[in-house]
Amino acid sequence: MAKISFHAITKQYPGTSRPAVDAVSFDVAEGSTCMLVGTSGSGKTTLLRMVNRLIEPTSGEIVIDGKNVLQENPIALRRRIGYVIQQVGLFPHLTIAENVRVTAEIAGGWTKQRLDKRVDELLELVGLPPAEYRKRFPRQLSGGQQQRVGLARALATDPAIMLMDEPFGALDAITRERMQNELLRIQRDVQKTILFVSHDIQEAFKLGEQIAVLDQGKLIQLGTPVDLLAQPANDFVRKLVGGDSILRQLEYLPVIDALEQDTVASARGGDVPTFLSDATLLQAMLKLLETNAPALAVQDKDTQQQLGFITLASINREITHAHGHKTERTETAI
Amino acid sequence: MNYLLQPYNYDLSDPASIPNLFLDHLYLVGITMLISLIIALPLGILVARRPRLYLLVITIADLLYTVPALALIAILITITGLSLATAIIPLVIYTQLVLIRNTATAINGIDPLLLEVGKAMGMNPRQVLLRVALPQALPTIIAGVRIATVTTIGIAALAYLAGQSGLGDLIFKNIATTDFDAVVAGGILIALLAVVADLLLLAVQTVLNRGRTSVSLA
Amino acid sequence: MNALLDFIADPHNNFMGQSITYLRICAISIMLAIVIGVVLAVAVSRSPVLSFIAVNLSGLLRAIPVIAFLVAVVPFLGIGAPPATVALVILGIPPILLNTYTGIRGIDPATIDAAKGMGMTYWQILTRIQAPLILPIVAAGVRTSAVQIVATATLAAITGAGGYGAYIFDGFNTFNKTAILAGAIPVAVLALIIEVAMGWLERALTPIGIRREAVQSQMVVKQGEVAKA
Structure with a gap:
């Protein structure tokens, strides 16, 4: 129950020549994660x-579940x-438990027992054993633990x-990755509609179902990670998503993008290993190298129907010609 | 020590007995702190985040603080005579430096980020003030009150010179007659009161400062 | 005003003599407090236990009202100028000791390390690195001490130390406003001159590169100021 729609939303600060946000329109689907990326x-x-x-916006509307938030x-x-x-x-004068419950407290309508129970549930959810952390103070926690709170x-x-505004931006690389995984795990349970600002494209690819690329206040492109890689709207997006990076393409592009029908392998029929259609090019390439097979037979992940073959040559072709063409594709798992 | 141990020095019907002088002393300190806070809190809030105004006000307060208490009381006696005002005015003047400075520091120390976090989670202005701003500012303000109170307890002894009774009576009345026992009793009682007030306010400060770095004893 | 000038000019009142008595007590007390305070701070700075004792004792001493201290030493030291000087020195030590200690501890060890690394001798490190960094902070302590000593020296008249305080107390006893002002005004002026002059000296001693922080550290130290005569 929470779809967010932006309708030509604009923010112009007094005394500036161009708007900070310039007539941006897009929708964020209920229960999905949309990443906002772009340079500072x-x-x-x-x-x-x-x-x-x-x-407060200068003009335009933001609508949540059909209601204009400005009203x-x-x-x-x-x-x-x-x-x-x-x-x-975090509020330094409050314990961890008090910090967690403060949002519920100010909203009112919670009994003490329900609050206590809720705090324990949440600490458990974010991976901080309540018995150990409830009574601690923020300054006794590491940066990663604080962000869990x-x-x-x-x-x-x-x-x-x-x-979420760059929530993991201040953490070291290892803690950041752990927190990203935690967020994915939590999101599987709670299914929130998340709007997430990131300057880290790796993070955007990992967490986002949709990525909105902004530049100078304008929405340049909105799409799935694969859309952005395979069909960047312009050079800016291509550079931003690292469309030139072979590794990133291998990591995110699905095998069905590099299928071919008539190969030497196809003549040989069933000798080659089979592979599911939701795998990435990287997985396919590793399998090819590992098994030393000339090709892989790709099957649809649901129907098991054979879709075609993939070879090192076809992968190479897909990567060198990645930009510009688009084949019909199924939903991509990341 | 004898003076402190004589039961007749605790005779409540005698206005010059230790308990009565003690209460008089507390009265002087209490009324001073009340007036001081009424002046210093708004002034401190006013000069916070205004560096030029702050410098001006603090410089004036610092110069006033520099004038020795005895000299100030002496000069005031020639103007306002032997009165409560002559005793209270210097005491109030001396508290201003530390109270204004600590209040301004406290206001400056409120983290705007936390105010915004409060706002973002849906606190109304009153909740932001009570739950976020005050808890952050109070420990520093109370630290100032602590220093000001202890200072006032000491200087209030001079109120005797302005004709106001307090523990200073024990010192000034008896020094002329070289009754050192009574003089020292006065000194001890004032020091004791100062230390007790210091520890009490330190306790308040520590409670208010929960979750943050510990406060120093000195 | 004329009465005041007459009072000062009257040889019977010995204004010059009282001024010299007063200034001498103050000057000697300040000098001794500086020497003892600095030496003690340097001495204890290397030992955590000793510095803990010194810092807390100083803090405690500052929490005791000056007047209480002044009368408390009378039975031990007696009456007159020399005992008053001893009391003033003891009262003057804490701010100098605390500031010197804070200054020494506040020097970034990396700075000393860098100096050693470039081949400076112990003496060079002391004079070229440590002294310029510490001096302004010590000066702030001396300023606090000096102002306090000047103020307390007046009060010391009740223990028979003489000086301007004697005029004030005599004036109180004889209801002589002129005498009161003859004592109070010079003391107030002297305290203000010391405060302003020491403030100027403190700024002059502060290396330009660290001027802002030094002012802040002085603020911090001044927050601990409790003793006031």
């Missing part, structure tokens, strides 16, 4: 902060939207929408 100054954070009205009471609006930021912003706090009232 692209307007991605401004766009995010207009959703819970920490910034809502901002305080009521914010209470049903989770907000997670890079600096975390930040996540728990945002989830406390079970909001349908989460706004």
